[in-house]
Amino acid sequence: MARIAYVNGRYLPLTDATVNIEDRGYQFGDGIYEVFYAYRGRLMDETLHFARLERSRGEIGLASPMGAAALRVVIHELMRRNRVETGLVYLQLTRGVAKRDHVFPGPVPRPALTITVRPKPEPPEALDGWSAGAITLADERWGRCDIKSINLLPNVLAREAAKQAVALEAILFDKAGMVTEGASSSVWIVGADNVLRTRGLDQHVLPGCTRAAVLEDVATEGLDFREEAFSLEALRQAREVFITSATSFVKPITALDGVPVGNGAPGLIANRLYARYLARLKEG
């Protein structure tokens, strides 16, 4: 079956789904995006993702193409047309088409909204086989990583460097040697003190929706937790490292720069939080 995309009000076969060469997303990366995981027809952490979309939109002064309710209808219609119940929904919103000039165009063009969906398998029941390796890399991104901007070249280069090293993710650190986040994930560690840590939110990290949801699970589990920055050194010494995102769920990192993390197997805390994640997924 041909894949169908949503492009500015129309449902089109992917081969016909094109955007204008003067779209500011293409010219300047002047846009934002969201990625949802759909599970059996439901969007996981939907409220969090729509809230972040609104926030990103506001931060770059982008007009709204439609309300959240209408957007939900479009997403579900696109899933239906593609016969995808479990998969990824990618939504991109740009400032639209205008004569190339850096400043915001006036009159304000219609923002360009495109959405694609593709199937993704359900998460495995157990963490075995779901873990991955990561590399560490200097964070060379811009100063507003809290905006889910489509300017992803540094993230692309970081993930490619990970792939070249036969790893999945690149864990980034700033000039002070403190871990920021993964190239496309939030990063968590469990130290020798058994305390679970993830960095607090600031403009250097994306407020992960999965991170926000997992934080509630952390409280439910009664885990010893601190929301604070940790160093590259602490990452290397950690008993457990795991990442979270809409696409990786809760994913243990069992090797860092080729060196095993802890005993090289998914840890206890990651297992507990993964079980919680699966439970939330299934409960809806």
Ligand SMILES: Cc1ncc(COP(=O)(O)O)c(C=O)c1O
């Ligand atoms: C840089 C970055 N940090 C964190 C995340 C995790 O965000 P979420 O849990 O909302 O998928 C992502 C997801 O793509 C990301 O790109």
